[in-house]
Amino acid sequence: MEGEQAVAQLPKDSGSGAQGMPAARPRLVVPRVDRLPDPVPSAQMTLVEQLTEWARMRIDERVFRAGMRMPSIRQLAQDKGISRFTVVEAYERLVALGYLESRRGSGFYVREPAAPQVPAAAVPARARHIDVTWLLRSMFHTVESHKAPGLGFLPNDWLDGELIASALRALGRQPGSHFLASGSPQGFLPLRQQLRTRLAELEIGAAPEQIVLTSGITQALDLIARLYLQPDDAVLVGDPAWFVMFGRFAAQGAQVIGVPYTPEGPDLQALERIVQAHRPRLFVINSVVHNPTGTSLSPATAFQLLRLAEQYDFLIVEDDIYCDLLPPGQSATRLASLDQLRRVIYLGSFSKTLAPNLRVGFIAAHPELVAALTDSKLLAGLTSPEINERALYKVLTEGHYRKHVERVRTRLDRARDDTRRTLENLGLKLFPGQQAGMYLWADTGRDTNAIATAGHEEGFLFAPGSLFSPSQLPSGWMRFNVASSADPGMLRFLARQLER
Structure with a gap:
């Protein structure tokens, strides 16, 4: 099957690659190495060098994590079709490079990375337990989108690059002096005025003076964390919720506490x-098309949430990045529309509907x-890039954005129905109430960390629940x-994992 053929086997050899090489140098074909950073072309590397690089990259990618026992020498030699001497020498090199440690009689283990030299008080212990870099690093490699059900954005062929290209061409016809200044600290004023109109359509009253532009939602949360959170402060998030903010808040020294989620909200x-x-x-929440469950707040839950915020004196950060993916016919209750920005801080972005690279929030x-x-x-960084803000302003005001979003929503509706049926046929149980957006949240009945780790080795990117x-x-x-969940090879791989 396709998933089985994807992992190439290593040619047999009769000894260590460090000794004299034959005239026709054997080549170690590293599985899926084209999707990982490879600083040296494989054809120019010995078997030992290639195996060392293969293991090193998987340790860097956290496929092999700190404390894990590496495959035994016999097992890895058999799996890759190479000699034990080659594996031994590669492992010894990894020990010398600081990636592995050898335990006599037990094998080789991934070494805990050295901690940065900063005072212990500067980095709270809890911050070290929030590990979100595994998926982030994997998402930024050139994995094929159709083999990546764990992606956090839409594939390129779902988006309309011409919208952005047209806006950039229009900017190119303007005088170059427009792009020389550093920009406004709050962001490009015409865009903020346009956002006021968009927010009014959502029944949120906000003058341009009440809007500050950022380099995406991530920077917005970073600014809020810097302003509001001190070490040991508690910040609430959904459980489950968007994982990037966990690491950001923990790095600030905050206690990140999860609130169980229901189909109606927290x-x-x-x-x-x-x-x-x-x-x-603070309490940070997706009120509309929640990531990852795809649900939206019920009116009753929204009112009670605001009541609790008032009673116990905490602020609510409403992340509405998936705003435009909600079909017009579906009702949604936004906390900012009920509260009118008294106790709610409202965040928005266009990364999901236009391009992840257009960092404007x-x-x-x-x-x-x-x-x-x-x-x-x-x-933190002076002003945000005004060229990006000007480009977004062009996209929003030239009249094509709404039609583009309608096409994306229609396509998502079809894909969601197809994916739901496929996952249910595999025996997965879906979280109830998922009616819109990019994601489905499904219970596999298995440890999804193990599925994600095995999938990474096969060239698939999954997003495990942990x-x-x-x-x-x-x-x-x-x-x-x-x-990005319809690839036949990926589905066959997932089916095999679920059968174990």
């Missing part, structure tokens, strides 16, 4: 118990808070991007 009884025990500063909030966030933005929980405990849940 479990309010659990939320109140957690709030009473920890007195959080925004924060809408109370005027005093926007002033403080703008100061924080100046200290990444979406601040506890990072093993989980049977997995997030599927419906735009």
Whole structure:
């Protein structure tokens, strides 16, 4: 089958690659190496060098994680079709490079990476337990999108690059002097005025002075964390939720605490118990098309959530990055529309619908808070790139964006139905209430860390459930991007994993 053929076998050899090489040098074909950074062409490397590079990259990618026992010498030699001497020498080189440690009578183990030389008090112990880099690193390699159900964005062929290209061409016809200044600290004013109109359509009142532009949602959360969080402060997130913010808040020294999620939103009884025990500063939530469950807040849950925020004096950060993926006919309750930016900080972006590379997001909030966030933005990185902001303004005002989004939503609806049927036929149980957006959240009944690790070796990118929980405990849940979950080889691989 395709998934089985993808992992090339190594040619047999009769000894260590470090000794004299025959006239026709044997070549170690490293599985899927074209998707990983390979600084030296494989044809110019000895077998030992290639095997060393293969293992090193998988350690860097955290396929082989700290403390894990490496495959035995006999097993790896048999699997790759090479001699034990080659494996021994490669392992010894990895020990010398600091990647492995040898334990007499037990084998070779992945060594814990050396900690940076900073005072212990500067990096709280809990920060080291939030590990989100595995999926992030994998997402930024050139894995084929149709083999990556764990992707956090739409494949390129789902997007419309001509929208951005047309906007850039229009900018190119403007005087070059427009692009020389450093830009406004709050961001390009015409774009902020356009965003005011868009927010008004969502029944959120925000003047341009209440909006600050950022380099995506990630920078927006970073600015908020810098302003509001001190070491040991509690910040609440959904469990599950978007994993990148876990690491960011933990790096700030905060306690990242998960709130169980239901099809209507956070479990309010659990939320109140957690709030009473920890007195959080912030609660971060996707109210519409939640990542990863694809659900949206019910009106009753939204009202009760605002009541608890008022009663226990915490702010709500409403991340609405999937705003445009909600079909017009589906009702949605946004906290910012109920609260009108008194206790809610509203975040938006266009990364999911236009291009991940168009790093333009925004924060809408109370005027005093926007002033403080703008100061924080100046200290963190001065202004955001105005060329990107001007390009986005062109896209939003030339009249084609809405039709593009409609096409994407229609295509997602078809793909979601197909993916749902496929996953259910494989025996997965889907989280209820998933009616829109890019993702399906499914219970596999297996440890999805193991599935993701095995899939990485076969050239597939999965998003295991442990990444979406601040506890990072093993989980049977997995997030599927419906735009990239139809590859037959990937589905055969998943079926084999589920049968084990």
